[in-house]
Amino acid sequence: MVSNRVAPIQEGKPSAGGLAIGVLDALKETGGVWFGWSGEIVGEAGAPVLEKAGNVTYATVGLTRRDYDQYYRGFSNATLWPTFHYRNDLSRFDREEYAGYMRVNASLAAKLKLLLKPDDIIWVHDYHMLPFAQELRKLGVENPIGFFLHIPFPVPEMMRTVPPHEELIAAMCQYDVVGFQTQSDQQSFTDYVERTGRGHFSDDGMLQAFGRMLKVGAYPIGIYPDAIAKAAEQFSNRKPVRSLRDSMHGRKLIMSVDRLDYSKGLVERFQAFERFLLNAPGWHGRVSLVQIAPPTRADVQTYQRIRQNLEGEAGRINGRFAQLDWTPIQYLNRKYERNLLMALFRLSQVGYVTPLRDGMNLVAKEYVASQDPADPGALVLSQFAGAADQLPGALVVNPFDLSQMSEALERALSMPLAERQARHTDMMAPLRENNLSVWRDSFLSDLRSVATATSVTEKTVKTVKQGASEARRPSAKA
Template sequence: MSRLVVVSNRVAPIQEGEATAGGLAAGVLDALRQKGGLWFGWSGEVTDASVPQPERKVGPITLFTVDLSRRDYDDFYRGFANGTLWPVLHYQIGLGRFEWTEFEGYRRVNDLFARALATMVEPDDVIWAHDYHLLCFADSLRELGIHNRVGLFIHTPFPAPGVFMTIPSHSELIRSMCGYDLIGFQTEVDRTAFVDYLLRQAGADVLDRGAVHVFGRTVRTGVYPIGVHVDEVRAQAETPINRRQATRMRAFLMERLILSVDRLDYSKGLRQRFNAFERFLAEYPAQHGLVTFMQIAPPSRSDIETYQRIRLELEGEAGRINGRFAEVDWVPLRYLNRSFARNVLMPLYAEAQTCLVTPLRDGMNLVAKEYVAAQDPDEPGVLILSEFAGAARELDAALLVNPYDEAGMARAMDRALSMPVEERRERHQAMIQVMRANSLERWRDRFEADLRAG
């Protein structure tokens, strides 16, 4: 079979024999480890010039990276990718900005990636690109005369046409995206939004099997909800050496633990979640002294001003809420602005009676799936999930909430903490069944098979 070539903004640092992380890295590494192949992307280093680094081998995988110059990093990564695309894709139009020079930098880095990869591509290679950083990558490859099968999976949401069109370069982006042979989305809502743009703004013709004919090409679209390794997550949660630290932490807290784990990002709805917990404390005083809410929020993109403001805001809110409700022997809200290894998080998920996953918008959100997978099926906790997370399309047995409805989230917390075990088991079993059907392996295998099939 032809070689699989994976392209992503970052290449995860991996060592042979080490466990993989969740999401993109786990799915990509599984595919590459099984069949061998090439993983290409940014090294994470910012240097004087954007230059390729020597390739290295990790088992059957060849890793090939490029450094970015300060100018490319500022225009491509800090600028257009995360200053323009990220907020708009998450429906946060007011937080986005646009500069044509940054869009030019975005195209320049997509071209850089394409030129670097073109020297290594073999005629029968299948190329799988990932996420919003690489919307123009296939178009750059085509301009270099690369005719291989090239697919794109978008891990973020894809917004309605009217939202996407707030980006001044929207038409150029869409035309470039149509250089791909297959574009995969997390949900049918996302896929429909993309096709709707092509129909209404680009005069596309709809074909069968999710295909459209536009700009003289046929582009296939599909829905591929990303999943988790259900049994692997549960095994990590149950491993005695992992459980000891979680059990000690749990003993230090109150009887009931509400847990949230999110990258520090405005799309995650953290401020609204803090407000909802404050309302929960105000409206359900019987829970005082019994419940601890732990928010783990590792820092993200700390050199971008918007993210610096979020951190300061949340630190202030946590202090204010604790100042209002804390007792000498009880601190209701514990805010941890740091990351934890998976061998700590998985057993902590298993210890939590409730998990709050309430993003304002999310492509999928694997924390929700990992929490469910980590639970003891005989005594499972309750997932409270935003209806605007892609995971809500599958995990409808969770308590679904609107993250803008603070009163509704407060009621859901009270309901989750008082839910009978029979109902908890029924909901958990239904979600596990769906997650096994849409596992990480199935996501990977379906997309790769459809890309190869042409």
Template sequence: MSRLIVVSNRVPDIAKGPPAGGLAVALKAALDKHGGVWMGWSGKSSGAKEPGPLHFHEQGPITFALSDLSRRDLSEYYAGFANSVLWPLCHYRLDLTDYARKDMAGYFRVNRFFAERLRPLIQPDDLIWIHDYHLIPIASELRRLGIGNRIGFFMHIPWPPPDVFLTLPVHEAIIGSLTAYDVVGFQTAHDAENFASCLQREGIGGDAGDGWLEAYGRRFRAGAFPIGIATREFAGLARQAVRTAPVKRFADSLEGRDLIIGVDRLDYSKGLTHRIDAYERFLTANPAWHGRTTMLQVTPKSRSDVPGYAAMQRQVAEHAGRVNGALGRLDWVPIRYVNRAIGQNVLAGLYRLARVGLVTPLRDGMNLVAKEFVAAQDPEDPGVLVLSRFAGAARELDGAILVNPYDIEAVGNAIAQALSMPVEARRDRLAPMMKRLEEHDISRWCADFLDVLRG
């Protein structure tokens, strides 16, 4: 059996125990099965002008190969080109892209560094699987070094249409790098279509039929591989979590009020201020619900080294404070805003308590919070998911109330509809979504991609 090599921007810290999060768990399970290498950034700065050497840690059949990055690398590769250019571009925010040629050079330099360090670790039959927008050029760098192994890539965030993507000054270098892979996976068929359209618009390549594309004389596959979660495990975790002391204390503090929950990393793509405004609109239009609902918004800090994120944190807090000041009472605070991470075991219990899950990003590759909320529900008395139609999950979770997150009034109306929905209708909406999540869980996503990569 071929070994598997995984390369991702961040690698779980095995010294802290088993990895948290469905993706890390699935990739580790695949590596446990096949044996191989997991390579990436350690999450630390070397403090030097150059990246640090690889540090190796063995855990069973897996070799973890980690490298510190220099301060310049973190500034140019990570905070610069990856998160100040590619991230906003792929989320359709051209107004927030901050392109600098030195950051672009740093991005390609770090990818070349990873490829050069990876090359001696590769055996002839290894499958290589690269993850996400930080590492797009790795395959082309490996091909330049003479590596002929099968290499796959998965894009965890959206891929924009040509009119958006082609505004990138180095768009041909980025899209050309993707043609060096044997399989390019996206979250949705729409993303895959956008990618193919970019190739065609530029005259680089085109559709060769049956999921194949052709560019620069190479044939490769591109398609949708919607990522899942560990559905049964998360459902079991939620059943147990509602009986834990932290979740019980929170439930008691609600004093019988219906819970509306949102959980998002602090990012402009999540539509956090739009969501708070929609909840305010719901309360303004439905005064009978005053004092009967509580909105909990959990928003851990994110990318504090990227300009604009600190200002965004203040803006979200100010929105929540304004609503609480205008509508709150001595015995009721409409919005509870938590600006730090909460453990998955507690979150699972909070999802199960909630009458409404509010997942309204302005754009999202998939959004696993939506899937976790569904998996956590009590099938006898489930909550209702209000979901942005611009999240990849909207293409699978057809039992959700789909909304346009830019339409504040419509989202407010969706909250009212969800809170008023009879239990029979809620059960009817949950059942097919739960079946879908059980059949297409994270393990199947991993297996399906690797099956295609093997050819």
């Protein structure tokens, strides 16, 4: 496994992001090496540091300040992240940052090569590593290499706003398998290749592009729903959960958990809740919204502004509606342990997950899995989250429509038990059928198959070329 950040998840530690959870849970079953950045800024990048925990080996390297600024803060998060989330108004491009992005990918590839064995399969994750396979190929690495994008992939018109777009797509085609969260993301990628005349996508999922044959597909990442349900029940008596339950005094609870990011639609979410309170005064004093938004990329100015804006909106709405014994919005800008979050989900009557754009959004799936089947909560979910395709029992909303979100909140809070139970059952079935193991196994199965087929094809082509060359060569007798 290769990703920008290697983040071991330890008991009692704050929750990690969806990528880290997915990668680690997948690795725990199969064993393997997880390679990437340690999260540390160093004076000089050295060899990978190896640490073993169970059957997982963590191989981590530091980044210099220059590499961090150009590769991570720069091109990855100031260019690719906003563009891939359809916010090119927030995107900026700097040639030196792009050069740093390519330089760090090349440097990391060289460090990984030293750890590789001939039978290794390499699975690379997310937008920080788009050219990673290309750099490995330059070093002569012939191992199967797959890539999975955890965030959305933009439509061609949006992708072309990134100046080196063609170079990046060509680099992605050096992988043997390129995977996306949804069919829409897959379609955007293949549309780019076909519209630019660089390749052809066939019905069997194979893409011939930039002189290579690769498989392109949708592999929606899953969770382990039964394990989450068990954790939610076990942690229900922890002190923070009891404290929140006691403080509600019988009020209903709307629960929302997101990283502090402009793609999550947090301001719109608060404003829709405000509209709900305006339109449904009967709910005053009877419901509270708890928003947990752990800080992220705190050294990036855009994210500092998001935090200030969200704190301002929470204060304004509370000032408008609060009573002596009731605060409408509880906004918490901190991290919580993952299992504790599952218990908080179980305590709530409504899950409120309304990103403006998201690759999958595992929070939506975790909310459903954590519910008590006998008395489950209802899920209000954005149509622009990949999870909306897999959760048929959710109340799907357009996060740009505040009135629609307001109405969905009221419907969720008033939903009869029988309907909530039916919707929960409808959502748990696909969560079990497409769990995390299915995501991992389907991707790796395709990677092995494609790599084997490609290897056979390349050997055949090489043999044919050699035969043709020998046929043209004059014989010794002649």
